[in-house]
Amino acid sequence: MDLLQAIFVLFAFCLLSITQALPLQKGFEGISLRRERRALRPFPVCNQNAIPSGHTSVADVSFWYKNGWFLAVYKDGNINGTSDARSRDIELQLQSVGSSLVRIFSKQTCLYVAMQSSGKVYTTKEPTRETVFQQTHEANGFQTFASEHHSHVNDKTRKYLFLSMRKNGHMKNGKKTTRHNKTTLISVIESREIS
Numbered sequence: 001m002d003l004l005q006a007i008f009v010l011f012a013f014c015l016l017s018i019t020q021a022l023p024l025q026k027g028f029e030g031i032s033l034r035r036e037r038r039a040l041r042p043f044p045v046c047n048q049n050a051i052p053s054g055h056t057s058v059a060d061v062s063f064w065y066k067n068g069w070f071l072a073v074y075k076d077g078n079i080n081g082t083s084d085a086r087s088r089d090i091e092l093q094l095q096s097v098g099s100s101l102v103r104i105f106s107k108q109t110c111l112y113v114a115m116q117s118s119g120k121v122y123t124t125k126e127p128t129r130e131t132v133f134q135q136t137h138e139a140n141g142f143q144t145f146a147s148e149h150h151s152h153v154n155d156k157t158r159k160y161l162f163l164s165m166r167k168n169g170h171m172k173n174g175k176k177t178t179r180h181n182k183t184t185l186i187s188v189i190e191s192r193e194i195s
Contacts, residue, residue, distance in 0.1 A: 100136065104131070
């Protein structure tokens with residue numbers, strides 16, 4: 001009789017623990033479903049009037065700096081580096097607007113990367129002259145992007161303001177950069193190569 005009672009108590013305990021675990025399990029499933037839905041959210045629909053019709057080609061890319069950072073444009077308008085290769089904030093669009101002239105557009109935030117005359121890098125919703133960069137393919141296989149509007153080339157002097165990132169992941173002032181500095185060298189990676 002004692003054996004039968006012990007089996008009954010064990011069976012009742014197992015049944016009770018299973019029924020109490022079901023709501024907890026459903027709660028965890030709900031959390032994981034919400035996370036999956038959040039990850040699968042589509043990009044925001046950008047104002048199509050903000051994208052100029054004058055560009056000749058568009059490429060989905062990410063920028064990887066030689067010092068190890070990806071260029072990321074965040075929803076609040078900040079531009080910094082991230083080491084997360086799967087972040088949606090690094091998904092950019094390179095819009096050609098002329099011979100070696102491009103605009104850098106964030107598909108996630110619908111913002112353009114721009115540079116002021118002071119060399120400060122910022123974002124803007126509208127494509128302006130400050131959003132145009134001169135793309136140069138360097139001999140070492142990397143590329144550089146200099147502000148087209150604020151770079152000055154005279155007979156005697158050349159001054160370029162490069163899109164540059166410090167080794168701590170923060171943007172560097174364009175006036176304090178040189179062409180072959182590690183902080184200005186960018187590898188442009190097509191999106192499909194990252195996924």
